[in-house]
Amino acid sequence: MLTRRDVLGAGAVALAGVSLGGCQSASDEYEAVAAGIWRHAAGLPDTLTGLLAELVRYASLAPSTYNSQCWQFRVARDAITILPAPERRSPAIDPDDHHLYVSLGCATENLVQSAASVGLGSIVQTGAGSRDGVTVRLGLAPPSRSPMAEAIPARQTTRNVYNGKPVPATDLINLERVARAPGVTPVIVTDDVQRRRLLELAVAANREWYADPAKVAELKRWTRFDAATALATRDGLAPGPAGRTSLPPVIGAALFNLLEAADRATDRLVTEVRSSAGLVAFVAAINDRAHWVEVGRSFQRFALLATALGIRHAWVNAATEIPALRPQLGMELGEPAGRPSLLLRFGYGPLRPRSLRRELATEAPGLMPAGPELAEGLTPPSN
Numbered sequence: 001m002l003t004r005r006d007v008l009g010a011g012a013v014a015l016a017g018v019s020l021g022g023c024q025s026a027s028d029e030y031e032a033v034a035a036g037i038w039r040h041a042a043g044l045p046d047t048l049t050g051l052l053a054e055l056v057r058y059a060s061l062a063p064s065t066y067n068s069q070c071w072q073f074r075v076a077r078d079a080i081t082i083l084p085a086p087e088r089r090s091p092a093i094d095p096d097d098h099h100l101y102v103s104l105g106c107a108t109e110n111l112v113q114s115a116a117s118v119g120l121g122s123i124v125q126t127g128a129g130s131r132d133g134v135t136v137r138l139g140l141a142p143p144s145r146s147p148m149a150e151a152i153p154a155r156q157t158t159r160n161v162y163n164g165k166p167v168p169a170t171d172l173i174n175l176e177r178v179a180r181a182p183g184v185t186p187v188i189v190t191d192d193v194q195r196r197r198l199l200e201l202a203v204a205a206n207r208e209w210y211a212d213p214a215k216v217a218e219l220k221r222w223t224r225f226d227a228a229t230a231l232a233t234r235d236g237l238a239p240g241p242a243g244r245t246s247l248p249p250v251i252g253a254a255l256f257n258l259l260e261a262a263d264r265a266t267d268r269l270v271t272e273v274r275s276s277a278g279l280v281a282f283v284a285a286i287n288d289r290a291h292w293v294e295v296g297r298s299f300q301r302f303a304l305l306a307t308a309l310g311i312r313h314a315w316v317n318a319a320t321e322i323p324a325l326r327p328q329l330g331m332e333l334g335e336p337a338g339r340p341s342l343l344l345r346f347g348y349g350p351l352r353p354r355s356l357r358r359e360l361a362t363e364a365p366g367l368m369p370a371g372p373e374l375a376e377g378l379t380p381p382s383n
Helices: 004-014 021-038 048-059 097-119 167-181 192-210 213-220 225-234 249-258 261-273 290-307 321-333 371-378
Strands: 071-076 080-084 121-126 136-142 184-189 278-284 312-316 339-347
Touching: 004 071, 021 225, 048 071, 048 080, 048 097, 071 184, 071 339, 097 121, 097 136, 097 290, 097 339, 136 278, 167 184, 167 278, 167 312, 184 192, 184 290, 192 261, 192 278, 192 321, 213 249, 261 339, 278 290, 290 312, 290 339, 321 339
Parallel strands: none
Antiparallel strands: 071 080, 080 136, 121 136, 184 278, 278 339, 312 339
């Protein structure tokens, strides 16, 4: 896909001599807001309301298509339900809401991991209806902090060129192990021959992706060209301060339209994949919402453990978004009967600036002391 670096880097020349007096202050504010979002809680909140709000915040640090944050949260005394936000759909690339429900699964896994770290067990239930989401029922359990929970505020989608260093075999084994789930198969690819074949398929998909004006328009709609706009919306593909030029929206939009997106994006895709240590795909055994949610949870465990191990990741998803190419991708992955849901690259490289998150209102369950008296509001989870 066309990256923000393509758009914003091209704008640096066009902006020579243009006054951008407010950019530095907006960039400073962006960094401060991002730091406040991507953090661990300073301590355990002293009310149940505060505790559940913190769990929602951790859940919202999950990835979503275009950083659309396509979720809303409904909070009860002993459960949090993560629901689709229809107005934040991406119908051009996600007409069946597959990516939306994968994103709900990613948020669910963040919620489960963060809840366990503060002594709350969970049971996950995925609704069958088109408007249903995922309900995480909470109950008292022994606290269980894990590297994955610790990694939640550090995880990011890192769209850099990596350094080509291979990932140790023991780490690959552990990544595949934590990503396993009923009905979901993670496929890690490090073999050079298979990687080349997957790259060829990704390049073909990328070109077809950019031949669809609706997909390109949707990408443009979610691209934030300056820090001030990103701060106002706190969603979308924001420029961020470090290493990315912040453009006035009118200029950014004009440059977006002028770029030969397919050629630039494909060249960068080839460079990025070749710089990576490998590729990983997630294949759903059954093509339904429950399995899409499980794909998201599976991927999020992979991403969180990878983060704990210092391994970056980024999407190579065009091949999963072109229906005619999905069967070929499934064959290449050795999973012809399932739906290839996600394709990513992974490796080692520097971090990128953080994306932002919206402030989310939740329904208050009523004030109740946490800590020793938390049992008044929560009971052990059970089936």
